Amino acid sequence: MLFPEGVAIDGISGEVTPSTDRYTKKLSELSGLFHDAAAFDKVVAEGGDPIAYEVVDYRKQECDICFGTTIMMPGQVGGEYFMTRGHFHERKDCGEGYYTQSGEGLLLLESREGEVRTVEMKPGICAFIPPEWAHRSINTGSEKLVFVWFCATDAGHDYGTIRERGMRKLVVERDGRPAIIDNPNFA
Template sequence: MLPEGVLINGLTGEVSPGTGKYTKRLSELREIFQDQTELDRLVEVEGDPVVYEVIEYRKEGSDLFFGTTTMEPGKVSGEFFMTRGHFHQRRDMGEVYYTQSGHGVLLLESRKGETKVVRMDPGVCAFIPPDWAHRSINVGSEKLVFVWVCNVDAGHDYGDILKHGMRKIVVDRDGKDTIMNNPHYSL
């Protein structure tokens, strides 16, 4: 294994060289938004918009991999576009998010129910401790681009978040991003 420089465009999220990519559209995130009727309407009217794209760089044999997540601005009934949110399958592994451009909120939740928020503004590097669920939310009017770094063995566990939701949601209230209790959260 040899060192390599990887170019990351902080405005677009492009990674060169990249080794993998996936896109999440609004229709694929139906379970995480509060107003599914409005979500269905937006999918029909706007042609199922992209909510976020992930590009990764993975070097065979390395214990780390990294990449970018580029989130589009948007809302569903005032609830900002967000990622699915996940815990790691390996409960002893954390992650790092470094915001390149745009403005967001990193919503974190421990398995014991403690919630924390880290603002995602350019230059902010967020530490995500092991065994904390994390979800990124674009609260701005432009793309939110951040770099993430993680252990390749951490894995993703989406099950609890999809089944129960997260305890908090982030909504637009009078032009300000507001964190509030999730009315659909279930234990």
């Protein structure tokens, strides 16, 4: 039997208390994601393979909803900002919400039909991610980007589609600001 409880979420650190699970993605685990492979190898080697992001869950398998945080470090690879892998949900009826707590970023979304949208990530903005839109978050700031996500427990993650073909757009720094450009490697 599940019991109610209050879960503390620190909007600066992203810590979730109590949490049920967590994982960390080191930059080296994001091999193939960034358009500049040589710059990627250099940042991994010279930066000591830094953490790119961490995900902390509050998830009960017996319940249909779950939530947690994603804590994204600032950084760049060849002018491209640190980002998450990006995924579709396996369930075609499952959307998600991303409520930014601190930092600044861009949520890059792409529909199955190839439409591209972005939603600004900053405190006070809760991004609505409809079903069947791939989503990738990008830390465009100089501080951690922390957001709360909430979705169906069994939404499922399809990371493979984006890993294999990439997304149609890249988010890079141009003149000190984020710019959205075509991905020359898009398959």
